[in-house]
Amino acid sequence: MTAHPHSLELFRRDRVWPFLMPPEPRVDVSHQVILYVEGLNLSFDGFKALNDLNLYVNDGELRCLIGANGAGKTTLMDVITGKTTPDSGTVHFGQSIDLLHHDEARIAQLGIGRKFQKPTVFEAQTVADNLELALKTNKGILPTLFSQLSSEQEDRIHSVLHTIGLVQQKRLLAGNLSHGQKQWLEIGMLLVSEPRLLLIDEPVAGMTPEETERTAELLTSLAGKHTVxxxxxxxxxxxxxxxxxxxxxxxxxxxxxxxxxxxxxxxxIEVYLGEDA
Known part of the structure; x- marks a missing residue:
């Protein structure tokens, strides 16, 4: 028996039981700031990992965080993404979304994507399949079994392939990509879920000079539409x-x-060059 075309509409990835998906609150950037980090403190066994840290990032900005190992960079990103809970302080996404009240999965749904230093792609799947798996969809068993890509999602994947420069490799297994290409694919996996804020950890570690240059172009191109x-x-x-x-x-x-x-x-100069002066 052949399913009626209209019944298949129920299983489209963008139409799967929307009442099961939590409503997406609007990110209020009326003050042009998308991330407010204020008075953040966190200690581990007496070590002060975060010490009254304040950070404000504008919507659409490309911001770089630098500092020595142990300065608090990774810990800060852990707090923003819900991996770690601070001892005190506040973290807001836009004017009204308190990130400290949400877990990692919900924070990702809200539009915050994180890329770790080591690329974590599905190496036994093609580049295109990796992007499809990363779409912001209902991941339940039935929706996954019966879903099919909408034309909008196919267009989004195609657009991301162009952005990350992997159109020619879309049918290639991700495990066969170069280190730099895997990094770009993972950035693409974040992009297909349409995040407002991207957190990128050491994207050019281990890259060739050519890959580093291409990564600079990629990240620069993302600013504006996304905050990076x-x-x-x-x-x-x-x-x-x-x-x-x-x-x-x-x-x-x-x-x-x-x-x-x-x-x-x-x-x-005093902190980082004083010992050499």
Whole structure:
């Protein structure tokens, strides 16, 4: 027996039982700020990982976070994404969404995507399949078994393939990609779910100079439509992409400004160059 075409509409990925999906609150950026981090404190066994940290990121901005190991960069991203709960402080997504009241899964649904340093793609699946699996859809068993891509979602995947430069590799198994291409694919897996805020951890570690240059172009192209926060140790890469740099030290923001401004900031010079002076 052949299913009626109208009955198949129920199982489209963008029409699967919408009443089961939580309503998406609007991200209020009426003050142009999309991320408010205020008075954040967190200690681990007496070690002060975050110390009254304050950070404000504008909607559509490309912000770089730099600092020595242990400065609090990864811990800050853990708090923003719900992986870690701080001892005190507040984290708001736009004016009204309190991220500390949500878990990791819900924060991802709200529009915050995170990419870790090591790429985590499905190597036995094709590039296109990786992007399809990453779509923001109901992941229940029945919806997954019976769903089919809508034309809008097919267009989104095609657009992301162009953005990340992997159109020619879309039928290639992800395990056969170069290290840099896997990094781009993982960024693409975030993009298909249409996040407002992207947190990217050390995107160019282990890349060739050509891949590093391409990654700089990719991240720069995302700013505006998305807000992008990049944690990176490669200072030349940071200089090539960042308009605003936040320097973290001992769990606080030590300085903020352009790359030239922070490099010439007296506190930064004292902390990072004082021993060599």
């Amino acid at each position: 926060i990049v944690v990176e140790h490669d200072m030349e890469f940071v200089r090539s992409i960042a308009r605003t740099v936040s320097v973290l030290h001992q769990g606080s923001v030590l300085a903020e400004g352009t790359m030239d401004q922070v490099q010439n900031h007296p506190d930064v």
